[in-house]
Amino acid sequence: MKLELLTALNEERAARRAAIVVTDMSSGVQRLIKKHDGFGDDPLFDELDKRFRSSKSGMIEDENGQAFFLTVSVPPPRLVIIGAVHISQALVPMAQLAGFDVSVVDPRTAFASADRFPGADLCAEWPEAYLRDKPFDPFTAVAAVTHDPKIDDLPLQTALSAGCFYVGALGSRKTHGKRQDRLLSAGVSEDAFQRIDAPIGLDIGASSPAEIAVSILGSVISALRQKPTS
Amino acid sequence: MATYSDTDDVLATAATWAQSGRQIALATVTETWGSAPRPVGSHLVIDDEGNFEGSVSGGCVEGAVVAEAVDVIRTQKPTTLEFGVADEKAWQVGLSCGGRIRVYVEPVESPA
Structure with missing residues (x-):
């Protein structure tokens, strides 16, 4: 994880905003989805939307069988x-x-x-x-x-x-x-x-x-x- | 429910440690089967001297994760570990609760 991403994630959490870290399990490459900024164009939109609702982290596969881990961070309601x-x-x-x-x-x-x-x-x-x-x-x-x-x-x-x-x-x-x-x-x-x-x-x-x-x-x-x- | 209260201190600690120049790794529970003690998404942060905070299993396998994390910090390559009763041959430690967990351990990039 890049320190920059970790810091950005902590900023979202401190501000009581939801975020998801998407980790590509084969390459280790990560990106941060800030709910606040919208994610309508994201290829994983449906899964992200579902995860923001359930607030559950978990492993998923895209249509190509590529595995991603979604670390979901949602403030307590x-x-x-x-x-x-x-x-x-x-x-x-x-x-x-x-x-x-x-x-x-x-x-x-x-x-x-x-x-x-x-x-x-x-x-x-x-x-x-x-x-x-x-x-x-x-x-x-x-x-x-x-x-x-x-x-x-x-x-x-x-x-x-x-x-x-x-x-x-x-x-x-x-x-x-x-x-x-x-x-x-x-x-x-x-x-x-x-x-x-x-x-x-x-x-x-x-x-x-x-x-x-x-x-x-x-x-x-x-x-x-x-x-x-x- | 994975809310801040579960992970708050760990991610904040990870950032603080990294910003102070310590070499660190972050461990995350990515999958669980059976009665795993900590939910998916739980974190453990480890530094290159083996100091750690948080938990991925409530104490059962932290020692092994920490040892592996020190290697991850050295190689800067992420790895996935698996623990559980089914894997006693591969690992010296297991989960006494009978569950099985998979833990992703990744280096946290230090500031340049």
């Missing part, structure tokens, strides 16, 4: 929950078990208390303050569950513009309709708005807070692992 509500209390441990780095953000200190969220990364601040420290990125999922536009709207807009892999918002269709009016007049495009998962979560008839947490986590995992169905 994060889930940022806006709203320290009852659903969040169930969602935090579930998402942690599933391997997510989980944060809960809620400026209402009565909600965002360590007693209610033992062991969670809890931020009892406005989302603006949280975002200054930890900006959203494409490996972040954002679930806004406060029902309060003053708290939810800004992180939703930020999540859409940052290309978060999942953006979901709690609320009925009526609430979501009002949200659409607000966000569109704030400059969010119609296409971007349609990326919001609302009503939030998989349609599994969830009713209790814990069941809703399961449906949200299911949607987040689906967005992380499956190709978008458009």
